Amino acid sequence: xxxxxxxxxxxxxxxxxxxxxxxxxxxxxxxxxxxxxxxxxxxxxxxxxxxxxxxxxxxxxxxxxxxxxxxxxxxxxxxxxxxxxxxxxxxxxxxxxxxxxxxxxxxxxxxxxxxxxxxxxxxxxxxxxxxxxxxxxxxxxxxxxxxxxxxxxxxxxxxxxxxxxxxxxxxxxxxxxxxxxxxxxxxxxxxxxxxxxx
Numbered sequence: 001x002x003x004x005x006x007x008x009x010x011x012x013x014x015x016x017x018x019x020x021x022x023x024x025x026x027x028x029x030x031x032x033x034x035x036x037x038x039x040x041x042x043x044x045x046x047x048x049x050x051x052x053x054x055x056x057x058x059x060x061x062x063x064x065x066x067x068x069x070x071x072x073x074x075x076x077x078x079x080x081x082x083x084x085x086x087x088x089x090x091x092x093x094x095x096x097x098x099x100x101x102x103x104x105x106x107x108x109x110x111x112x113x114x115x116x117x118x119x120x121x122x123x124x125x126x127x128x129x130x131x132x133x134x135x136x137x138x139x140x141x142x143x144x145x146x147x148x149x150x151x152x153x154x155x156x157x158x159x160x161x162x163x164x165x166x167x168x169x170x171x172x173x174x175x176x177x178x179x180x181x182x183x184x185x186x187x188x189x190x191x192x193x194x195x196x197x198x
Contacts, residue, residue: 046178
C-alpha cells in the first residue's frame with residue numbers, strides 16, 4: 001500500500017508550488033483569527049496531529065488477526081516500551097488493513113496491552129522491505145522527538161519532502177501547511193524553504 005517510489009525533482013517542485021499557493025491562502029491573520037480552515041485534503045491529517053495522543057510507536061510483525069484483537073511481535077520500539085509480544089484492539093466495523101505476516105509501523109494509545117490504534121484504519125503504515133522500514137522508523141522517531149516543538153518539526157518535514165518516499169512527501173507537505181496556518185511566526189520560514197526547492 002505504501003511501497004516506496006523513486007524521488008523526483010519535478011514532484012518536489014510541484015509540492016513547493018502547491019505550498020506557496022496554500023501559504024497565500026492562509027496568510028491573512030484575520031482569517032486565521034476567525035478560525036477559517038486551511039486547505040488540507042480531506043482525510044489527510046498533519047502528522048503532528050496524529051502523534052498528539054500517541055503513547056507507543058513501534059514496528060511490528062503481525063502474528064495473528066482475530067475478530068477483536070491483533071497479536072503482534074515487536075521488531076523495533078520507536079517510542080514507549082511495548083512488550084515483545086502484545087495485542088492491539090481491532091474494530092470489526094473499521095478494521096485496519098493488516099493480515100497475518102504483515103509488517104507495520106503502529107501508532108498506539110494506552111499504558112498496557114491491549115493497546116488501541118491512534119491512527120485511523122486508512123492511516124496504518126504497512127512496510128514492505130527493510131529499506132522502507134528503516135526510512136519510516138527514522139522519520140517517525142524524529143517527529144516523535146519534536147512533536148510538541150513546531151519550529152523543530154519544520155526541518156523534519158522538509159527532510160520528508162526532499163527524501164521521500166511519495167507518501168512521506170505528501171504527509172510532510174500537508175503537515176507543513178498546517179504548521180504555517182497555526183503558527184504565523186513560522187510562515188515566512190516555511191515559504192522561504194519551499195521557494196528554494198522550486
